Amino acid sequence: MGEQPIFTTRAHVFQIDPATKKNWVPASKQAVTVSYFYDSTRNSYRIISVDGTKVIINSTITPNMTFTKTSQKFGQWADSRANTVFGLGFASEQQLSKFAEKFQEVKEAARLARDKSQEKIETSSNHSQESGRDTPSSTRASSVNGTDDEKASHGGPTDELLKNENDKLKTALAQSSMNVKKWETELQTLRESNARLSVALQESSASVEQWKLQFLECKEENDQLRNKIEELEVQCIEINKEKERNADLSIRLQELEAELQEKELELEDLRKRGEVVPQLMSECESVTEKLQAAEKKNKDLEEKVRTLRMDFEESKHRQGHLKTELKHFLDILDGKIDELHEFRQGLSKLGVDN
Numbered sequence: 001m002g003e004q005p006i007f008t009t010r011a012h013v014f015q016i017d018p019a020t021k022k023n024w025v026p027a028s029k030q031a032v033t034v035s036y037f038y039d040s041t042r043n044s045y046r047i048i049s050v051d052g053t054k055v056i057i058n059s060t061i062t063p064n065m066t067f068t069k070t071s072q073k074f075g076q077w078a079d080s081r082a083n084t085v086f087g088l089g090f091a092s093e094q095q096l097s098k099f100a101e102k103f104q105e106v107k108e109a110a111r112l113a114r115d116k117s118q119e120k121i122e123t124s125s126n127h128s129q130e131s132g133r134d135t136p137s138s139t140r141a142s143s144v145n146g147t148d149d150e151k152a153s154h155g156g157p158t159d160e161l162l163k164n165e166n167d168k169l170k171t172a173l174a175q176s177s178m179n180v181k182k183w184e185t186e187l188q189t190l191r192e193s194n195a196r197l198s199v200a201l202q203e204s205s206a207s208v209e210q211w212k213l214q215f216l217e218c219k220e221e222n223d224q225l226r227n228k229i230e231e232l233e234v235q236c237i238e239i240n241k242e243k244e245r246n247a248d249l250s251i252r253l254q255e256l257e258a259e260l261q262e263k264e265l266e267l268e269d270l271r272k273r274g275e276v277v278p279q280l281m282s283e284c285e286s287v288t289e290k291l292q293a294a295e296k297k298n299k300d301l302e303e304k305v306r307t308l309r310m311d312f313e314e315s316k317h318r319q320g321h322l323k324t325e326l327k328h329f330l331d332i333l334d335g336k337i338d339e340l341h342e343f344r345q346g347l348s349k350l351g352v353d354n
Helices: 093-145 148-154 156-274 278-302 305-353
Strands: 001-014 024-026 032-039 042-051 053-062 074-077 084-089
Touching: 001 042, 001 053, 001 093, 024 148, 032 093, 042 093, 074 093, 156 278, 156 305, 278 305
Parallel strands: none
Antiparallel strands: 001 024, 001 032, 001 084, 032 042, 042 053, 074 084
16 A cells, blocks of 8 residues: 555566577557555665556565666666566657666665665664673673662662663664565565466466467568569569550551551552443443444445444554553552451451461
8 A cells, every 4th residue: 555656657668588588578468557665664676567467577575686778768777586588679769868867766765765764774773882891791780789788778779770771672683574564474475476477487487389370480481471572572473474465466456457547548549440340341342332333334335344444453452452451550549458357357366476
């Protein structure tokens, strides 16, 4: 009931690895409350931190302890009674500085309390030694004085002195008894604290094993994730290559579509030209008919033979020229149609491949 908190902060708690004495082992999964407590009955100071129902710090501060800042947000101190080293990780440098200042202040108060306790012990021991020395001298004085009458006449101040000394001895004895009870209480408290710390140490050892297993599991998961990431990276590279191929094919397809449009325009021109062929054929037929009519009239009109022959020769020459042009035009048209057919087959094949 006499122990009250005098300073409270929050920090991540660590303990030194008892096996290696080098690595830090987390004592809390998250930031927990860390408090300075003052026990007015025993005039002592402690640092206490509890994570749920588990006591993770129970350190009595002594004048010999030293709090060391190892970084901007981390500090540590060694506890010889608990046989461990505690470490605290703070959220800011300011919190660390306040904790360190309070540690120095509490350490100085513990030193003063220890000095006062030593002074009381030395004072009580001096009183007991003085009373021990005075008692033989009074007995010797009584033996030297001899008779009871002389004792009665000369023993008044000595009895008063002995009474005072006896009162002092009783007071010192009562104080010693109280100190013994206090020390027994403190010893019992230390034993209970050691028992709790032993339980906490066993729990922390079990937690360390669990953390090791979790660490191995996390490591295996990490390796699996790394392998998956590598596989995904390979797939991404292949996808990027495929995208580049698709982009090239899209560009090629656009080029082929443009060429197809040009070929279609050329084909349309050829079709327009092909519409003139029937007219030429009809003209050729009419000329043939005229030629036949002229041949029939040739028998009757020999005088007109020369003129008709000239007309016939001209018509024949014209017909031959037209036939040659028509044949050449038909050959060109057939070639263009074959090219267009091959072009369409290539385009359909390219579409299927894509």
